[in-house]
Amino acid sequence: MRTAELRAPSGALEAGARAASAAAREHLFRIQRGDHWCAELESNTTITAEYVLLQQALGLELGERRREIARYLSSRQKADGSWGIAWNLPGDVSTSVETYLALLLVGVPREDARMIRAEEYIRAQGGVARVRVFTRINLALFGLFPWDAVPCVPPEVILLPDASPINVYRLSSWARGTMVPLFAIFHHRPVFALPGGRSAESGLLDHLWLDPANKRLPYRESLLDTVRGDGLGWRSFFNAGDALLRAYEGVRGAPGLSRLRAHALRVCERWVLEHQEESGDWAGIFPPMLNGVLALHLAGHPLDSSPVRRGLEAIERFGIQDGEGFRVEACQSPVWDSALTLIGLADAGHDGRDPRLARVRRWLEAKQILEDHGDWKVFNRRGRPGGWSFEHVNTWYPDVDDTAAVILAFLKTDPASRDGEVLRRGVDWMLSMQNRDGGWAAFDVENDREFLNQIPFSDMDSLCDPSTPDVTGRVLEALGALGERRHRAAVRRGLDYLRRAQEPEGSWFGRWGVNYVYGTSNVLNGLARQGVPASDPMVVRALRWLESVQNPDGGFGEGLESYDDRAAMGQGPSTASQTAWGVMGLLAYRSSSDEAARRGVAWLVEHQLGEGDLAGSWAEEEFTGTGFPRHFYLRYHLYRHYFPLMALGRFCAGGA
Numbered sequence: 001m002r003t004a005e006l007r008a009p010s011g012a013l014e015a016g017a018r019a020a021s022a023a024a025r026e027h028l029f030r031i032q033r034g035d036h037w038c039a040e041l042e043s044n045t046t047i048t049a050e051y052v053l054l055q056q057a058l059g060l061e062l063g064e065r066r067r068e069i070a071r072y073l074s075s076r077q078k079a080d081g082s083w084g085i086a087w088n089l090p091g092d093v094s095t096s097v098e099t100y101l102a103l104l105l106v107g108v109p110r111e112d113a114r115m116i117r118a119e120e121y122i123r124a125q126g127g128v129a130r131v132r133v134f135t136r137i138n139l140a141l142f143g144l145f146p147w148d149a150v151p152c153v154p155p156e157v158i159l160l161p162d163a164s165p166i167n168v169y170r171l172s173s174w175a176r177g178t179m180v181p182l183f184a185i186f187h188h189r190p191v192f193a194l195p196g197g198r199s200a201e202s203g204l205l206d207h208l209w210l211d212p213a214n215k216r217l218p219y220r221e222s223l224l225d226t227v228r229g230d231g232l233g234w235r236s237f238f239n240a241g242d243a244l245l246r247a248y249e250g251v252r253g254a255p256g257l258s259r260l261r262a263h264a265l266r267v268c269e270r271w272v273l274e275h276q277e278e279s280g281d282w283a284g285i286f287p288p289m290l291n292g293v294l295a296l297h298l299a300g301h302p303l304d305s306s307p308v309r310r311g312l313e314a315i316e317r318f319g320i321q322d323g324e325g326f327r328v329e330a331c332q333s334p335v336w337d338s339a340l341t342l343i344g345l346a347d348a349g350h351d352g353r354d355p356r357l358a359r360v361r362r363w364l365e366a367k368q369i370l371e372d373h374g375d376w377k378v379f380n381r382r383g384r385p386g387g388w389s390f391e392h393v394n395t396w397y398p399d400v401d402d403t404a405a406v407i408l409a410f411l412k413t414d415p416a417s418r419d420g421e422v423l424r425r426g427v428d429w430m431l432s433m434q435n436r437d438g439g440w441a442a443f444d445v446e447n448d449r450e451f452l453n454q455i456p457f458s459d460m461d462s463l464c465d466p467s468t469p470d471v472t473g474r475v476l477e478a479l480g481a482l483g484e485r486r487h488r489a490a491v492r493r494g495l496d497y498l499r500r501a502q503e504p505e506g507s508w509f510g511r512w513g514v515n516y517v518y519g520t521s522n523v524l525n526g527l528a529r530q531g532v533p534a535s536d537p538m539v540v541r542a543l544r545w546l547e548s549v550q551n552p553d554g555g556f557g558e559g560l561e562s563y564d565d566r567a568a569m570g571q572g573p574s575t576a577s578q579t580a581w582g583v584m585g586l587l588a589y590r591s592s593s594d595e596a597a598r599r600g601v602a603w604l605v606e607h608q609l610g611e612g613d614l615a616g617s618w619a620e621e622e623f624t625g626t627g628f629p630r631h632f633y634l635r636y637h638l639y640r641h642y643f644p645l646m647a648l649g650r651f652c653a654g655g656a
Contacts, residue, residue, distance in 0.1 A: 480529025
């Protein structure tokens with residue numbers, strides 16, 4: 001159907017939207033996995049590369065999988081020989097070095113044309129010397145980078161009390177789960193065997209160095225240079241602390257200090273064992289799982305011991321084998337995908353009593369985390385468990401965004417659930433996670449000490465979890481759908497936070513989705529649910545900004561560059577998920593007669609796929625999900641589907 005026809009006053013757009021909605025619903029039921037939905041969560045090649053490194057470190061055989069891994073990794077190589085953190089961003093030297101090493105380990109010879117192109121790219125970027133800290137660590141595991149050139153983080157850090165301004169529970173949950181096992185790995189400084197031998201000065205990657213004789217490279221400025229450049233501040237404080245910790249490493253063999261080290265290692269080991277799920281998972285994400293297995297193995301747990309065996313089995317469940325080869329997901333998103341799919345089906349008018357939806361609600365109900373543990377409890381003493389996590393198994397780290405999405409899914413598909421114990425406990429837990437600034441973060445309360453990002457090993461700006469507008473907007477939407485007066489004080493504080501967080505242009509930042517289009521859509525839907533009038537200045541400015549970034553083709557798009565460059569806010573080729581976010585943001589306050597909303601819906605109808613396995617869905621290669629802004633991005637394979645379904649459903653229902 002042509003766009004011009006859809007914009008005609010004859011009702012063709014409404015008819016097209018209804019047909020597109022019906023086709024999208026059919027597609028969802030075709031791909032339903034029994035009692036839930038879950039699609040691939042794609043990242044970059046480092047996850048699969050690090051899986052290869054783990055197998056090599058533990059002496060495990062990949063067998064026929066070598067060829068499938070090489071096929072997948074090679075398929076993601078760019079024309080200039082590099083690999084990037086997303087296909088539509090320039091190559092990244094750290095990603096390229098890790099992927100290159102993995103290809104060597106699975107048997108691709110250095111003389112292969114793919115490897116020659118990669119070598120040329122890496123050397124042109126300055127060689128291995130330019131990789132980030134975590135890549136240095138991965139190379140140090142095989143003697144390919146000196147351990148002396150890796151930041152010093154002794155295991156004694158685990159002993160710092162909760163009241164200390166710096167302790168493991170002041171780190172973001174994802175950093176905490178990764179770092180605690182790394183403390184033990186830093187102590188052991190292992191050098192695992194490579195195919196070419198186990199030399200601490202292995203030359204396997206020397207051809208990727210511009211100066212292989214000089215590998216002991218600093219990972220931070222000297223204290224004097226830091227003070228000269230930044231003055232006395234957190235960066236100089238942590239650089240001085242790093243120097244002291246490195247000096248401590250030199251004397252820790254003294255009798256009293258050696259006992260302290262042994263005690264710290266036992267505490268780290270106990271922490272890792274306590275945080276392992278019965279299924280073998282740690283936090284449901286790959287880096288803590290990899291480090292957890294390595295740390296336990298270095299502590300003396302053999303490969304066939306229960307915790308190591310279960311950890312390896314959990315990692316294998318992240319593997320995907322298909323026509324593209326073998327790859328490993330960084331995480332899996334069944335709760336998130338299932339909740340948002342239910343919302344999409346409800347918005348599209350699907351009867352919530354459908355047994356297929358009731359089955360998913362029962363599955364979600366069973367996923368509610370009622371175990372009375374979790375790192376969130378350290379600084380949230382008043383909350384009772386009741387949230388949901390993102391993954392199949394992750395009882396230690398429920399998150400606010402998923403909990404809000406599940407609450408919305410239940411309210412929209414089963415209104416009677418509002419009076420039940422399941423939602424009451426979920427709402428109470430979510431409310432207990434509100435920060436002092438009025439906003440909500442993903443996993444923790446008051447985890448906003450951004451100065452921690454000045455720690456030398458933090459070169460990904462990911463050590464804290466402050467309030468964000470996108471999560472806060474979804475919470476306010478869920479509370480508005482519930483409509484209980486007892487939440488008014490929390491709502492008022494949340495609205496005050498959003499007023500302060502609005503960007504000068506009128507948008508809101510999107511921490512977990514790309515980027516300002518996502519954040520603005522989430523906030524507008526939350527504001528509308530809370531009854532904030534369309535005449536409110538922050539609403540007026542947000543709607544005006546959305547209109548200003550709509551593409552000439554009617555869609556919305558935003559590139560990953562917007563996390564670095566404010567001039568790129570809301571700029572990029574139209575995509576299905578981002579067009580849906582833009583349309584939903586507009587329809588939160590405007591009717592389906594709004595011209596901007598109609599142009600967005602027309603784009604969705606026109607670009608829906610009509611045949612093949614994806615019939616009823618949309619094509620979307622772009623990464624529109626965010627792990628760590630500027631450093632790690634995600635492509636949720638169902639974003640291109642359930643968000644457009646929500647937008648179409650809300651349009652067909654008439655909008656605001």
